[in-house]
Amino acid sequence: MSENNADTLTSEFWENIERKKLVRPVCNLCGNNFFSPQVVCPDCQSSDWIYEESNGNGKIYSYTVIHRPMGDGFPNPYIVVDVDLEEGWKMYSQLLNCEIDEISVGLEVEVIFEKHAERTMPFFQPRRAKK
Amino acid sequence: MKNSNVAIAGIGLTEQAKSLQENNITVCIQAVKNALADAGMLMKDIDGISARWPGPGGTEFDSGVIDWSGVFGKSFRWVGDTYPQGVPGVLDAAAAVSFGLCETVIVFGGQAGILNRSELAEYTQPNNEFVRPWGLFTAAHFAMVAQVYFARFQPDRLKLSQIAVEIRNAGSRNPEAVMFGKGPYRPSDIVESPIICEPFHLLDLCLATEGASAVIITSLERALDCPHTPVRILGGGSEWHRQQYVDPARYDEVGAIGKDAFERAFNYADLTVDDIDVFEVYDINTWEIVRQFETLGLCSEGDGTDFLFENGISVNGRYPTNTDGGLLSFSHTGWGGPNLKVIEAVRQLRGTASGDQVNDAETALVTGAGSGAQYFNAAILAKN
Ligand SMILES: [Zn+2]
Numbered sequence: 001m002s003e004n005n006a007d008t009l010t011s012e013f014w015e016n017i018e019r020k021k022l023v024r025p026v027c028n029l030c031g032n033n034f035f036s037p038q039v040v041c042p043d044c045q046s047s048d049w050i051y052e053e054s055n056g057n058g059k060i061y062s063y064t065v066i067h068r069p070m071g072d073g074f075p076n077p078y079i080v081v082d083v084d085l086e087e088g089w090k091m092y093s094q095l096l097n098c099e100i101d102e103i104s105v106g107l108e109v110e111v112i113f114e115k116h117a118e119r120t121m122p123f124f125q126p127r128r129a130k131k
Numbered sequence: 132m133k134n135s136n137v138a139i140a141g142i143g144l145t146e147q148a149k150s151l152q153e154n155n156i157t158v159c160i161q162a163v164k165n166a167l168a169d170a171g172m173l174m175k176d177i178d179g180i181s182a183r184w185p186g187p188g189g190t191e192f193d194s195g196v197i198d199w200s201g202v203f204g205k206s207f208r209w210v211g212d213t214y215p216q217g218v219p220g221v222l223d224a225a226a227a228v229s230f231g232l233c234e235t236v237i238v239f240g241g242q243a244g245i246l247n248r249s250e251l252a253e254y255t256q257p258n259n260e261f262v263r264p265w266g267l268f269t270a271a272h273f274a275m276v277a278q279v280y281f282a283r284f285q286p287d288r289l290k291l292s293q294i295a296v297e298i299r300n301a302g303s304r305n306p307e308a309v310m311f312g313k314g315p316y317r318p319s320d321i322v323e324s325p326i327i328c329e330p331f332h333l334l335d336l337c338l339a340t341e342g343a344s345a346v347i348i349t350s351l352e353r354a355l356d357c358p359h360t361p362v363r364i365l366g367g368g369s370e371w372h373r374q375q376y377v378d379p380a381r382y383d384e385v386g387a388i389g390k391d392a393f394e395r396a397f398n399y400a401d402l403t404v405d406d407i408d409v410f411e412v413y414d415i416n417t418w419e420i421v422r423q424f425e426t427l428g429l430c431s432e433g434d435g436t437d438f439l440f441e442n443g444i445s446v447n448g449r450y451p452t453n454t455d456g457g458l459l460s461f462s463h464t465g466w467g468g469p470n471l472k473v474i475e476a477v478r479q480l481r482g483t484a485s486g487d488q489v490n491d492a493e494t495a496l497v498t499g500a501g502s503g504a505q506y507f508n509a510a511i512l513a514k515n
Binding site: 010035036061062063064065066067068074078080082090091092093094104105116117121 | 260261262264265266267271274275276278279282325326327328329330377378379381382
């Protein structure tokens with residue numbers, strides 16, 4: 001999807017993010033969770049899917065620490081992550097509130113919502129035991 | 132070598148540089164002229180063209196796409212619009228020629244007059260709402276795949292750096308390479324260069340440069356009339372996993388991308404990897420070379436760094452690789468960059484390399500794309 005499609009296929013995703021809810025498409029026919037949003041479910045090609053809220057918990061599948069700011073207001077360095085969400089879907093994001101030497105493949109993370117470039121975005125941070 | 136009725140009859144290269152004073156069209160035309168001269172042909176001999184193309188019948192002008200029939204003021208019997216060029220362009224052209232859709236195809240691509248205006252090549256940056264906001268760029272997509280491999284197998288960093296050293300030093304010796312005269316490099320230079328995106332340092336990563344290149348493909352029969360010894364296209368294969376740089380590229384999905392393409396290419400060519408004399412493989416970063424040799428089955432998953440360190444990848448090694456300096460040091464010209472692998476393979480097989488030359492090279496493996504791009508392609512070329 002290009003940003004030109006943002007007002008159709010993915011507008012509901014971003015509306016939820018604005019309300020600090022992380023959602024993902026879930027297929028009504030086969031139960032598949034998928035991301036990014038597609039016109040049809042990639043498993044069964046049904047267009048009958050809805051956005052459902054995620055618990056926002058996951059693990060880092062992979063990450064990279066980037067030492068080359070792109071001029072988008074990111075800190076230097078910044079950490080890009082590919083997160084496996086508990087419901088069985090995945091997305092790219094950035095990891096915040098984390099020391100560089102604390103990151104590893106498999107690290108448990110949780111979603112947080114922060115403003116970036118004047119819109120709310122879903123970031124992740126290490127999931128720490130609640131006191 | 133039964134399936135070899137198609138051959139490369141000409142190659143053309145322009146100056147390669149960090150930036151050129153030309154534009155995308157003029158630099159490509161120069162490469163086309165050079166290839167025609169190399170093949171002893173004129174534009175009227177060309178009836179197939181593979182370049183980024185909306186063409187007659189198409190209306191969508193994506194960035195970098197040009198109506199080449201208008202530029203050359205002629206019509207064609209066959210057009211290919213492979214993105215990018217290189218192996219997919221050559222294989223599609225070979226199929227078109229062998230099926231009689233046309234006689235002679237020119238595959239070309241390149242860029243000029245753009246890199247001095249923006250640091251990152253826009254073509255690799257889909258304007259995607261789930262990628263761009265996180266600050267991903269091409270090297271970062273590849274890094275995300277490599278990090279999982281590094282976590283699992285922990286390759287020796289200095290041995291891995293030796294791969295970049297050998298390729299970069301080949302470029303240092305090659306007068307046509309953008310990085311000619313730089314270096315020589317030692318493994319410590321690689322790991323001491325600035326880290327860009329873990330696990331990759333600056334000197335692990337390919338260039339972004341300007342220039343153009345062109346390849347002429349025709350029947351073996353026609354190629355035998357041309358000035359240079361034909362280089363036959365013996366086989367090839369491609370894997371298209373996903374659109375590049377949109378959704379996460381994952382090691383568990385694309386770590387072995389190329390395995391099927393290699394198998395099909397070698398089967399069709401009736402050769403094995405042990406028959407290959409020179410490897411012109413896609414070195415978008417140092418680790419991607421390791422991944423490809425593991426995928427070729429020459430060593431097991433996780434052992435590629437040690438394997439290449441012990442066997443050697445310079446012209447004096449067991450597996451001469453990226454003899455011109457590769458994308459790391461020779462040049463990488465955007466969507467036309469993959470052609471450079473084909474051109475260096477042809478030069479090695481002709482014995483006319485501008486830099487290091489493998490003695491009596493008869494067969495070459497050429498590859499394109501890679502894990503982070505989520506597609507891959509390979510071709511086997513041989514001296515007639
Ligand atoms: Zn479904």
